Amino acid sequence: MDHQALDTAYLSTPTIRRTDGSKPLVCIRHVSKQFANGTLAVRDVNLDLGTGEFISLLGPSGCGKSTLLRMVAGLGTPSTGTIDWPTTNHDASGKPQRDLGFVFQDPTLMPWASALANVMMPLVLKHVPRREAEARAVEMLALVGLKGFETSYPRELSGGMKMRVSIARALVMKPKILLMDEPFAALDEITRHRLNDDLLELWWREKFTAVFVTHSVFESVYLSKRIVVMAARPGRVMADLDVDAPYPRDDLFRTSSDYAHLCRVVSTKLKEAIGS
Numbered sequence: 393m394d395h396q397a398l399d400t401a402y403l404s405t406p407t408i409r410r411t412d413g414s415k416p417l418v419c420i421r422h423v424s425k426q427f428a429n430g431t432l433a434v435r436d437v438n439l440d441l442g443t444g445e446f447i448s449l450l451g452p453s454g455c456g457k458s459t460l461l462r463m464v465a466g467l468g469t470p471s472t473g474t475i476d477w478p479t480t481n482h483d484a485s486g487k488p489q490r491d492l493g494f495v496f497q498d499p500t501l502m503p504w505a506s507a508l509a510n511v512m513m514p515l516v517l518k519h520v521p522r523r524e525a526e527a528r529a530v531e532m533l534a535l536v537g538l539k540g541f542e543t544s545y546p547r548e549l550s551g552g553m554k555m556r557v558s559i560a561r562a563l564v565m566k567p568k569i570l571l572m573d574e575p576f577a578a579l580d581e582i583t584r585h586r587l588n589d590d591l592l593e594l595w596w597r598e599k600f601t602a603v604f605v606t607h608s609v610f611e612s613v614y615l616s617k618r619i620v621v622m623a624a625r626p627g628r629v630m631a632d633l634d635v636d637a638p639y640p641r642d643d644l645f646r647t648s649s650d651y652a653h654l655c656r657v658v659s660t661k662l663k664e665a666i667g668s
């Protein structure tokens with residue numbers, strides 16, 4: 393593996409763009425967010441989210457990762473700057489028709505509904521015929537490893553299984569982009585590793601763009617093609633690093649000296665970011 397890609401990754405420029413010629417899926421330009429109480433959560437962020445990438449937003453608590461992710465999802469608006477979807481249709485008022493799934497840290501399932509009903513919910517809301525919705529939800533549950541648990545209720549599922557349902561629900565509409573806000577933070581390490589593996593397999597197979605918020609250097613290196621390192625007070629982008637390791641990645645990669653090296657480099661960048 394070429395360690396140079398990470399070692400020489402470009403750092404801390406006011407505008408950070410990917411210039412491989414193709415149009416990005418999401419184009420973030422000079423985005424800042426100041427909340428009503430005066431907190432400057434995000435300052436002057438410039439990023440392109442490229443189609444098919446697996447990007448982690450890595451940084452300490454309070455650096456604005458969630459705020460940025462929520463603005464990409466349209467769950468909050470920037471105070472200044474723009475977030476464009478250059479390849480997406482826009483409605484009459486000029487709003488992009490964001491084609492996305494969102495996974496929160498908490499699985500946020502409906503407790504009174506079965507796993508199947510939870511996954512069917514976005515399809516039902518879009519008036520997909522019931523039989524088709526059910527077939528698609530059954531297929532999605534199988535893809536996340538929950539074949540046989542269709543009729544189980546959330547209270548009957550482990551934390552990892554609930555998160556799998558949440559991912560299935562986010563992917564059942566086949567979104568172009570999956571936004572994940574620390575989805576595995578509350579899980580034990582073994583479950584987390586397994587979900588990391590399964591998420592990578594899903595991403596590889598379904599070919600969506602993935603944006604993954606995490607505090608964990610190890611998780612970001614294992615999953616990502618690209619790591620955006622952020623710092624706090626105010627929240628800003630400090631580095632944009634390519635992880636030059638091939639997919640598929642598995643336990644061999646997780647225990648390799650290449651992985652250890654990459655984690656060391658990213659950890660150093662994160663420390664620099666936090667110290668700056």
Ligand SMILES: Nc1ncnc2c1ncn2[C@@H]1O[C@H](COP(=O)(O)OP(=O)(O)OP(=O)(O)O)[C@@H](O)[C@H]1O
Pocket residue numbers: 427428429431432433451452453454455456457458459460607627
């Ligand atoms: N609705 C809000 N009103 C006021 N301040 C907020 C609001 N939401 C977030 N903040 C502040 O904005 C800053 C960034 O918060 P954010 O949750 O985006 O960070 P984060 O990097 O995702 O943190 P964590 O990793 O702990 O979830 C923090 O200082 C936080 O207190």
